[in-house]
Amino acid sequence: MQRWLLLLMLCTAAAAQAAGQSVEPSVFRALNAAQAAQQQGDYAAARRALEAAKAKPDSLEQALLWRSRGYLAWAEGQNAKAIEWLGKAVSSGKLDAETQASEQLNLARLNLLEHRYALVVSLLAPQQAAASEEVLQMLVQAYQGMDQPAKALPLAERYVQGNPHAADRWLQFLVAVNADLKRYPAAERWQRQLLGRQPDRAQGWRQLAALQQLSGRHDKALATLRAAHSKGLRFNATELDNLVLLAGAAEQPWQGAKLLTGMLEQGLLPRTASREERLALLWWQARERAAAARIYRELAGRSGSAKHWLNLAQLEMEQARWQAGLDALAKAERAGAERSKVRAWRNWAESELSAEREKRMASAG
CATH class of the missing domain: 1.25.40.10 (Tetratricopeptide repeat domain)
Structure with missing residues (x-):
């Protein structure tokens, strides 16, 4: 991790000069001194070098110092501080386009580590059109963290469709x-x-x-x-x-x-x-009460269980098969079913059966 961070901040000023951006010599020396100290693991010396450097407000030098302080804080495991310093560098508008894109990606990585998902999305969403696998993965993870999986889906689908051998x-x-x-x-x-x-x-x-x-x-x-x-x-x-x-x-x-x-x-x-x-x-x-009753009838016949006979009785009554229900109730009672429950079901079935008989007699008369 330390080696990777050093590689990220390596030759910061030189890269700026290559892009046609001149860096004030004293700041250039401070950046190199901080880099050398950090490479030796002497974070205190690196911090002193950066804090001693003077840069004009709203200048490239100020942005480069913020950037280096961000990577130093990252190396020390102070992610919140790293986000603060690197965020200032990215927001300064002084970095060249290539460096700006690189620092936005690194700032997104830091925010993802800290579960600041909305900031990850704000940093990376503009890059969706030509996003790399890593950027898509980070966006997918961020949307998941925000409990917005529907927004992650099209990104993942696009990646898989463009990469048939995706993992x-x-x-x-x-x-x-x-x-x-x-x-x-x-x-x-x-x-x-x-x-x-x-x-x-x-x-x-x-x-x-x-x-x-x-x-x-x-x-x-x-x-x-x-x-x-x-x-x-x-x-x-x-x-x-x-x-x-x-x-x-x-x-x-x-x-x-x-x-x-x-x-x-x-x-x-x-x-x-x-x-x-x-x-x-x-x-x-x-x-599907007829199908259920058929199975319970077979189960009750084999097991003799009061529960099975009682369930069968209820199913028969739900189909208005009152006599079949009463027959099943009698078997449930003999098998030890709770008497109060049997009595309640029996009273209902007998009253319904009696009502049916009266209707038939009335029709016949």
Whole structure:
């Protein structure tokens, strides 16, 4: 780091002279003395040399002294001071165009280290049209720090489109931010590019399936998992269960139920009582009560669980199948269901059943 900082400030006055800017001899000597002292690690001597130098206000010499004091503070780890001095040099308007651009970049680096993201953007945004990879990375990081990922996206997309061999981290960023913004088709497109680079990485296939699931396309997610399986890639049960939970978290129970059904039918997941119960709950949440009741009926028949019989009773009643609900309630009661709960459900079902009979009798009469 120290060597890099020294290289940055090396030959400051000489560079100014090369650009046709003459430097007052006493300031030139002070800059060189400070540079030599800093190179030896004697920061105190470097500081004395710079503080002793006299420069006219609003002059090139003053800007060069500010610049050197900024790099000295940076070398000492005093980033806030470095920003102050280097900021003065950049704002002076006395540096030649090449040096000005270089110092703006270094000032942006310092502000990024200090999490001053708005200042990073103000310094680098004018360079967006012809930005280097580093500038784009800094802008992307700054926009993220400002919680403005949507502004970072076009910059990252532009870089990747102009650099087909961009590092994976750029594609991963595009996937993550698009997914956070619920732009699932765009996230899926970038995830496919990542998958093209690493086709034998199971995690990439799983992430693609998750994005397809989030976009409400359970059929595509299932096809993706099947394709990975046919390539010999394997997912552990927890990873596949999490895909189903993802649908619930995204308030897509119907999609989750279809995905889980497909995974169970095709052997991607072993069929267990807990997964069947989850499937029944997903169908229930999706208001597919007949499908949920069918699963709970099978579960209750195997387990004899009061909970399963009670859930079945409620599902039957929600479909106005009062007698079927009462039959399930009786079995729930025999299995040890809470009597007050059974009584409440029974009273409702019997009153509804009685009302239906009266209507039928009235119609017949």
